[in-house]
Amino acid sequence: MNEKEDFMRRLATGLRGMPADTVSDILQDYEGHFDEGRKAGRSDADIARHLGDPARLARELRAEAGIRRWEDERSMAAALGAILGLLGLVALDVLIVAPVLIIVLVIVFCLALIALCTDLIGLIGLPLALLNILPLSDGTWLQNVLLSLGTLGAGISGSAFCALFLIGLTNLISRYARAHFRLISPGSPLSGGVSS
Amino acid sequence: MAEPNLVQFRKGVLELCVLALLEHADAYGYEIANRLADAIDMGEGTIYPLMRRMQKEKVVVTYLVESPSGPPRKYYRLTEEGRQNLSRQKAAWTGFTRAVNAVLDAGQDGTS
Numbered sequence: 001m002n003e004k005e006d007f008m009r010r011l012a013t014g015l016r017g018m019p020a021d022t023v024s025d026i027l028q029d030y031e032g033h034f035d036e037g038r039k040a041g042r043s044d045a046d047i048a049r050h051l052g053d054p055a056r057l058a059r060e061l062r063a064e065a066g067i068r069r070w071e072d073e074r075s076m077a078a079a080l081g082a083i084l085g086l087l088g089l090v091a092l093d094v095l096i097v098a099p100v101l102i103i104v105l106v107i108v109f110c111l112a113l114i115a116l117c118t119d120l121i122g123l124i125g126l127p128l129a130l131l132n133i134l135p136l137s138d139g140t141w142l143q144n145v146l147l148s149l150g151t152l153g154a155g156i157s158g159s160a161f162c163a164l165f166l167i168g169l170t171n172l173i174s175r176y177a178r179a180h181f182r183l184i185s186p187g188s189p190l191s192g193g194v195s196s
Numbered sequence: 197m198a199e200p201n202l203v204q205f206r207k208g209v210l211e212l213c214v215l216a217l218l219e220h221a222d223a224y225g226y227e228i229a230n231r232l233a234d235a236i237d238m239g240e241g242t243i244y245p246l247m248r249r250m251q252k253e254k255v256v257v258t259y260l261v262e263s264p265s266g267p268p269r270k271y272y273r274l275t276e277e278g279r280q281n282l283s284r285q286k287a288a289w290t291g292f293t294r295a296v297n298a299v300l301d302a303g304q305d306g307t308s
Contacts, residue, residue: 029244030241032267032270033229036224051239051240052242060242064245
């Protein structure tokens with residue numbers, strides 16, 4: 001198989017899922033690089049070897065795109081995108097951080113779920129309490145109203161806490177990842193090894 | 197294989213080198229990759245993710261120029277912000293290396 005085709009195919013595979021125009025932009029950059037290299041009299045094999053591992057290049061491009069979207073949008077989807085993109089890098093680069101990060105994310109997710117349920121209970125309970133038909137409670141009208149208001153408040157603050165935590169975490173990891181992106185050394189996808 | 201610290205170090209310097217290269221003349225991707233990869237010994241492919249990031253940060257802008265043979269070339273030009281970045285980073289680099297050199301020289305004097 002031709003080395004150029006092999007490189008381009010592996011790069012394209014690594015970029016799958018990114019916006020189509022971004023992908024074609026990136027592919028064009030490398031396509032042009034091969035063209036220029038050929039003109040300079042280099043072989044495809046030599047050019048590909050000096051470019052580095054395409055799968056790794058794709059991971060860096062993805063992670064960078066994820067971080068940038070997060071910096072632009074600050075939405076929940078962007079945060080998850082950035083974290084997922086970083087996990088692709090992290091899984092290779094910082095084997096120690098990855099499991100910890102996954103555990104933390106699972107815990108935050110569970111807490112957010114609990115907070116959301118609390119929200120819902122308070123939200124459903126409040127109108128029922130106001131109409132004095134709250135089930136499973138033998139308190140007075142005032143007690144029931146305050147109880148459901150309290151539940152609602154606790155739920156909201158819980159959700160807010162989870163959101164703030166996630167934002168902080170994403171910012172922190174973004175900074176960390178940028179500082180630790182490793183250069184692609186020609187021909188060796190794992191150069192540099194795992195640093196502390 | 198390079199030492200991890202050295203790899204980190206080169207990577208940090210890469211952006212400064214690209215800025216400095218573009219200060220004198222606009223250049224296209226292959227040119228930048230070819231010149232810098234030789235100079236600081238790193239994978240040529242790394243240039244393109246870096247150029248994309250610098251483009252998004254509006255440090256450089258791109259334009260196409262017809263090539264005598266083959267498809268048009270994508271040239272990179274420094275923006276005003278890019279020039280400011282360069283002078284900032286250059287000053288930081290010069291100050292840093294001067295301080296390090298002073299320490300290294302002092303160490304040499306001590307042992308010799």
